Amino acid sequence: MKFTFIDRRWIFLLILLGVGLPLIIPLGFKLEVSPDAQMVYDVIQSTNENRLVIVSFDYDPASKPELHPMGYAIIKHAIEKKHKVVCTALWPMGSQMADEIFHNLQKEMPELIYGENFINLGYKVGGMVTIQAMGKDMRNVYPKDASGKSIDDYPMLNNMKTIKDFAYVVSLSAGTPGLKDWIMVAKDKYGVSVLGGATAVSTPAFKPYVNDQKQLNGLLGGLKNAAEYEYLVGRKGTATAGMDAQSVAHLLIIAFIVLGNIAFFLNYKKVKE
Amino acid sequence: MINLWTSVGIWLGALSTLAIWSFLYKDNPFYKIAEQIFVGVSAAYWLVYTIYNILIPNLFSKLIADPKGNWVYYIPGVLGLMMVLRVIPKFEKASFYPLSLLIGTTAGISLLRFLKSDVLAQTTATMLNPFANANIAVMIGQIIIIIGTITGLIYFYFSKKHQGFVGVNARIGIIFLMISFGASFGYTVMARISLLIGRLQFLFGDWLHLIK
Numbered sequence: 349m350k351f352t353f354i355d356r357r358w359i360f361l362l363i364l365l366g367v368g369l370p371l372i373i374p375l376g377f378k379l380e381v382s383p384d385a386q387m388v389y390d391v392i393q394s395t396n397e398n399r400l401v402i403v404s405f406d407y408d409p410a411s412k413p414e415l416h417p418m419g420y421a422i423i424k425h426a427i428e429k430k431h432k433v434v435c436t437a438l439w440p441m442g443s444q445m446a447d448e449i450f451h452n453l454q455k456e457m458p459e460l461i462y463g464e465n466f467i468n469l470g471y472k473v474g475g476m477v478t479i480q481a482m483g484k485d486m487r488n489v490y491p492k493d494a495s496g497k498s499i500d501d502y503p504m505l506n507n508m509k510t511i512k513d514f515a516y517v518v519s520l521s522a523g524t525p526g527l528k529d530w531i532m533v534a535k536d537k538y539g540v541s542v543l544g545g546a547t548a549v550s551t552p553a554f555k556p557y558v559n560d561q562k563q564l565n566g567l568l569g570g571l572k573n574a575a576e577y578e579y580l581v582g583r584k585g586t587a588t589a590g591m592d593a594q595s596v597a598h599l600l601i602i603a604f605i606v607l608g609n610i611a612f613f614l615n616y617k618k619v620k621e
Numbered sequence: 622m623i624n625l626w627t628s629v630g631i632w633l634g635a636l637s638t639l640a641i642w643s644f645l646y647k648d649n650p651f652y653k654i655a656e657q658i659f660v661g662v663s664a665a666y667w668l669v670y671t672i673y674n675i676l677i678p679n680l681f682s683k684l685i686a687d688p689k690g691n692w693v694y695y696i697p698g699v700l701g702l703m704m705v706l707r708v709i710p711k712f713e714k715a716s717f718y719p720l721s722l723l724i725g726t727t728a729g730i731s732l733l734r735f736l737k738s739d740v741l742a743q744t745t746a747t748m749l750n751p752f753a754n755a756n757i758a759v760m761i762g763q764i765i766i767i768i769g770t771i772t773g774l775i776y777f778y779f780s781k782k783h784q785g786f787v788g789v790n791a792r793i794g795i796i797f798l799m800i801s802f803g804a805s806f807g808y809t810v811m812a813r814i815s816l817l818i819g820r821l822q823f824l825f826g827d828w829l830h831l832i833k
Contacts, residue, residue: 360645367817372831413819414812440670473675476730532734536742548812552805559746563738570808571815589832590818597814 352611359604366600370592377595385576388543388566391516397430399515400508405435405442407522411547415520417574417587418545419449422518425581427460432504437471438525443494463502470494475525479533482511516541527554531563541565635828638820769797
């Protein structure tokens with residue numbers, strides 16, 4: 349059958365058009381909020397004002413399209429709820445990711461002020477061991493912020509002693525070290541609520557932690573949940589803009605799978621005969 | 622107004638993206654150039670990053686500031702040097718000691734954490750009473766969790782031949798496994814398409830200004 353010998357480059361071209369065109373001409377597909385995104389939203393929404401919270405940037409530019417929109421939406425939500433956002437990074441380039449979000453978000457949120465309700469403590473090597481050390485003495489782990497200034501100069505951190513002083517931790521995670529380390533130490537050892545933002549590839553591995561034991565208090569997985577969170581906080585960002593393209597691409601791939609299977613079975617029947 | 626260097630960066634990013642994508646048509650010199658540049662720049666970036674963000678703040682600055690008070694930092698310093706000796710075949714064995722220390726401590730630290738989070742907490746999370754729920758959807762979900770966990774474990778029980786009762790449960794287990802593989806594949810597709818969307822948003826937005 350001719351169909352089974354189609355040049356794969358036609359498929360690449362169709363995917364490129366399927367993803368590219370909806371970005372230029374949005375189709376306006378409806379977006380519904382899933383319980384996963386709602387869980388994360390509810391935890392942040394119900395946390396009291398002036399509480400310290402950690403947003404850990406455990407990714408680099410390779411995972412930016414999926415995790416960056418989550419970072420924007422979550423920090424926007426936390427600042428609106430008057431939480432004091434402390435950014436950390438278990439990945440070396442995570443610190444730059446946090447800086448980029450801060451500078452872009454500051455343009456639309458004048459109330460976001462470095463050192464008053466937002467601080468970037470930068471990258472620390474060590475993964476799980478670093479989080480364990482945060483449970484003993486946070487000030488010893490982070491004596492300075494990412495710019496090299498002593499944390500004693502920031503009054504927002506006066507009450508910060510250990511990780512237990514934080515209302516919740518959000519790990520935007522692209523792999524190891526990342527969300528799993530926060531679950532194992534921050535939640536299972538120190539009892540701090542942990543929320544996750546994971547790439548779609550790693551989301552199935554984290555789903556079992558959203559359980560009765562509340563090892564994870566909420567999980568955003570991939571671009572779809574990022575778009576849902578943008579919807580919840582009323583910020584149309586890159587995730588929302590990308591959802592039409594994502595949907596068209598998924599429909600195309602489903603069509604390819606169906607056609608491929610039909611062709612396979614027809615061919616199989618022919619060979620058998 | 623975008624400054625000159627930002628424009629240069631955007632053009633370099635856009636042309637590199639197109640060069641890498643050109644491999645989808647067929648292997649060509651543009652792809653090879655972009656690939657080699659990526660490998661070289663990555664290696665140089667990580668070397669400089671490691672020196673300035675790990676070695677200097679965590680080791681050198683502490684030893685320079687107070688060599689006597691921070692004497693304990695000589696230990697990781699020496700262990701690090703021993704690890705680097707790997708590149709000299711004559712002293713290669715010196716790297717075995719820091720390596721064994723690293724493996725031993727990592728295993729020790731991880732064992733307790735994995736035991737608690739992945740074994741005890743996960744097992745406890747499957748010890749459910751589904752009939753205690755008023756919500757029928759939650760009840761069905763919990764029954765599926767229990768059946769999926771038990772039959773999945775039976776599939777991985779190899780001390781008895783998969784026949785009869787064990788065989789039936791192992792077959793149910795493999796159905797659950799197949800569904801989970803399918804879900805993982807779906808998520809992987811979503812992830813890869815998301816990356817393509819990210820690149821196209823850069824090309825259409827930052828480079829060509831076709832979208833806001």
